[in-house]
Amino acid sequence: MGKLDGKVACITGGTRSIGRAMAEAFVAEGGKVVVNGRDAEKGAQCLAEMGAGDNADFFAGDASKQEAVEGLIDFTIERYGQLDICCLNSGGVQNTAPVAQMSDDEWQLEIDWNLNHVFWGMRRALQHMIPRESGRVIVTSSVEGKLGKPGIPGYAATKHAVNGLVKAAAQEVGTLGITVNAILPGLIETDIVRATGPDSAVAMGLGGYDDLIDMFSQESALKRPNKVEEVAAVALFLASAAAKNMTGCMFPVDGGTMPY
Amino acid sequence: MGELDGRVACITGGTRGIGRATAEAFLREGAKVAINGRSAEKGEQALAEIAATGVDPANVLFIPGDVKTREGCESIVNGTAEHFGRLDILFANAGGASNHAPVVDLTDEAMQDSMVWNFWHTFWSMQTALKHMIPQESGRIITMSSVEGKVGKPAISIYVAAKHAINGLTKSAAQEVGTLGITVNSVCQGAIETDIMATEGPPAAEAMGLTYAQLLDVFAQESAIKQLNDVSDVAEVCVLLASDAGAGITGSMISIDGGSSPY
Numbered sequence: 001m002g003k004l005d006g007k008v009a010c011i012t013g014g015t016r017s018i019g020r021a022m023a024e025a026f027v028a029e030g031g032k033v034v035v036n037g038r039d040a041e042k043g044a045q046c047l048a049e050m051g052a053g054d055n056a057d058f059f060a061g062d063a064s065k066q067e068a069v070e071g072l073i074d075f076t077i078e079r080y081g082q083l084d085i086c087c088l089n090s091g092g093v094q095n096t097a098p099v100a101q102m103s104d105d106e107w108q109l110e111i112d113w114n115l116n117h118v119f120w121g122m123r124r125a126l127q128h129m130i131p132r133e134s135g136r137v138i139v140t141s142s143v144e145g146k147l148g149k150p151g152i153p154g155y156a157a158t159k160h161a162v163n164g165l166v167k168a169a170a171q172e173v174g175t176l177g178i179t180v181n182a183i184l185p186g187l188i189e190t191d192i193v194r195a196t197g198p199d200s201a202v203a204m205g206l207g208g209y210d211d212l213i214d215m216f217s218q219e220s221a222l223k224r225p226n227k228v229e230e231v232a233a234v235a236l237f238l239a240s241a242a243a244k245n246m247t248g249c250m251f252p253v254d255g256g257t258m259p260y
Numbered sequence: 261m262g263e264l265d266g267r268v269a270c271i272t273g274g275t276r277g278i279g280r281a282t283a284e285a286f287l288r289e290g291a292k293v294a295i296n297g298r299s300a301e302k303g304e305q306a307l308a309e310i311a312a313t314g315v316d317p318a319n320v321l322f323i324p325g326d327v328k329t330r331e332g333c334e335s336i337v338n339g340t341a342e343h344f345g346r347l348d349i350l351f352a353n354a355g356g357a358s359n360h361a362p363v364v365d366l367t368d369e370a371m372q373d374s375m376v377w378n379f380w381h382t383f384w385s386m387q388t389a390l391k392h393m394i395p396q397e398s399g400r401i402i403t404m405s406s407v408e409g410k411v412g413k414p415a416i417s418i419y420v421a422a423k424h425a426i427n428g429l430t431k432s433a434a435q436e437v438g439t440l441g442i443t444v445n446s447v448c449q450g451a452i453e454t455d456i457m458a459t460e461g462p463p464a465a466e467a468m469g470l471t472y473a474q475l476l477d478v479f480a481q482e483s484a485i486k487q488l489n490d491v492s493d494v495a496e497v498c499v500l501l502a503s504d505a506g507a508g509i510t511g512s513m514i515s516i517d518g519g520s521s522p523y
Contacts, residue, residue: 146523170519174484186508221438226508233505242496245489248519256434256443256511260410260523 002030003240008083010034010076012063012121013090015046017190018140021232022087027052029236031085034076038062063090064113069120077128085239086125088118089140092155092192096203099153107154114158115165122169126178134177136239139166140231141182143216143254151204163250170248179247181238186226186254187216221256262290263503268347269293270340272327272385273354275306277454278404281491282351282498287315289499291349294321294340327354328376333384341392349400349502350389352382356456357419360467371418378404378422383429386444390437398441400502403430405446407517413478415467423448427513434511443510445501450489450517451479484519 009026011019014035023033023046032055037043043058050056059075061068069088077083091114095106118139129135144152145159163182170180187193194209201212217224231253237243238251252258269286273279274295283293287310297303303322311317323339326332341347355378359370382403393399408416409423427446434444451457453476465475480487493516500506501514515521 167519167522171484174519175486221435221510222508223439230505230508233500233503234509237496237500242492245485245487245493245518246497246516247484248521249515249517250523251514252512253508254512255508256431256438258512259431260513 002028003236003242004029004031004085007031007085007239008076008080009085009087009239010036010059010072010083011087011089012036012069012072012117014087015039015042015058017192018185018188018228018231019087019089020046021228022089022235023056024050025232025236026085026239027055029240031239032056032080034059034072034079036061036063036068036072036090063117064109066116066120069117070124073121073124073128082132083125083128084134085136085138086121087138087140087235088121090117091140093152093196093200096152096154096200098151098203102153110154110158114155115161118162119165122165122180126169126173129178130173130176137169137178137180138235138238139180139182141166141184141250143184143186143252143257145182145184145250146258146260149204152200166250167248174247179238179243181247181249181251183231183234183238184250184252184254184258185231186220186257187213188226188228188231189213190228216257219257220254224255226253226255262288263499263505264349265290267291267349267502268340268344269349269351269502270337270347270389271351271353272296272333272336272381275299275302275322277456278449278452278491278494279351279353280306281495282353283320284310284313285492285495285499286349286502287319289503292319292344294323294336294343296323296325296327296336296354298324298326300324327381327385330384333381334388337385337388337392346396347389347392348398349402350385351402351404351498352385353404354381355404355422356460357416357422358460358463360416360418360464362415362467363417366418371421374418374422375425378419379425379429382426386429386433390433390442393442394437394440400506401433401442401444402498402501403444403446405430405448405513407448407450407515407520409446409448410513410515410521410523413468416464430513431511438510443501443506445510445512445514447494447497448513448515448517448521449494450483450520451476452489452491452494454491479520482520483517487518489516489518
């Protein structure tokens with residue numbers, strides 16, 4: 001008896017890191033999962049490593065693009081007949097900069113990737129969940145959804161926006177058996193962070209990647225980054241029956257960083 | 261394989277309501293659990309009911325004691341550690357408030373009683389538990405706050421102030437022991453129809469100019485789910501926070517309120 005027996009989930013950005021840990025946690029509890037990523041090769045590798053057979057599939061697409069996000073949801077429903085859990089997990093920055101130096105292109109990318117992607121996915125998922133009067137929407141926000149740091153204005157702004165979207169949507173569907181929650185992780189050394197962290201550190205006025213990791217670690221009570229498994233455990237909890245009455249919640253997984 | 265195999269938990273209160281549901285959830289996950297209350301009779305009854313669910317009676321203990329005294333809190337927490345040989349989890353669950361009134365009419369006694377029952381009890385229990393947890397460099401402390409630990413309602417300031425204070429204590433303690441493998445979090449639940457609520461709710465409603473049914477409806481209507489929470493909602497979050505998977509969560513005020521709190 002798994003906690004997600006018979007449930008179907010999709011996860012934007014699920015081939016590695018946080019999304020991948022969510023996928024593995026869901027499958028281990030009896031769920032079926034479609035993960036997403038831009039790179040078909042990484043998708044195939046992910047499925048091979050997960051070894052979940054028919055219980056996992058991959059949908060290729062860029063989560064900053066509307067057709068990819070909506071396509072993932074439609075594909076999941078087609079593949080497994082329903083959608084119970086929609087994890088809008090993808091996000092990040094590419095060439096972040098302080099506001100005064102921020103390019104329009106980077107700004108637009110971050111809006112599309114971190115905010116619009118969540119809106120597009122949530123809207124499509126709710127259109128499926130509302131008639132069924134059941135569902136879970138889980139958004140990967142960030143500690144930066146409550147705080148702000150220099151050099152990552154787009155990330156902070158979009159994660160704040162996502163939190164507002166989650167709160168409003170939760171109020172809309174609260175009596176329909178659908179919960180909408182955000183998880184707010186502290187820094188985690190994901191593939192995305194390793195890839196873009198060095199440049200972000202420069203934009204933030206830090207010496208380098210190690211200083212970035214150290215800055216986030218030191219502002220926490222644990223004095224360390226968080227781990228993907230810690231976020232996946234909360235996602236599993238929010239997806240399970242045990243969390244049926246938790247909604248509109250900003251669930252911190254940040255080692256004691258946020259003051260509220 | 262439970263998520264709390266081999267762990268020892270102490271729950272202040274715990275013969276009924278949220279504490280009891282949490283005790284049963286911890287036992288289900290393999291923990292040994294001490295529950296507490298003032299009445300030995302209610303304690304015996306709780307133990308009998310828990311045993312009837314198939315739990316090994318050796319895994320559960322009742323410690324009588326009054327959480328409104330330092331000695332009571334120390335004996336409950338230390339008694340758990342002495343009986344089971346260690347202490348991994350404290351759930352400072354007891355609390356409530358009597359003699360509500362608007363601030364202008366509030367008595368010192370009512371404020372004092374609420375602060376002792378909710379805040380001082382949490383402080384005394386936490387301090388005693390930390391003395392076990394800091395040397396072993398591991399532990400989980402969960403404090404009982406409320407949605408009223410984040411927001412406020414008229415005429416229940418004794419409760420609101422005490423629950424806000426618990427959240428402050430929780431945040432500071434989390435910062436103190438964060439590198440020692442000890443997490444400190446609070447649960448902020450919406451209204452639940454527990455025994456305490458049934459006892460203290462009607463006079464609180466009266467102080468607010470409402471009937472008891474209207475009071476419950478106020479709480480339900482301010483949520484997104486338009487209903488009250490269940491004791492199991494809180495119990496399952498406590499399992500998550502107490503488990504290995506909760507290691508990265510500390511200093512957090514976890515809302516279990518059906519979407520009531522704005523943050």
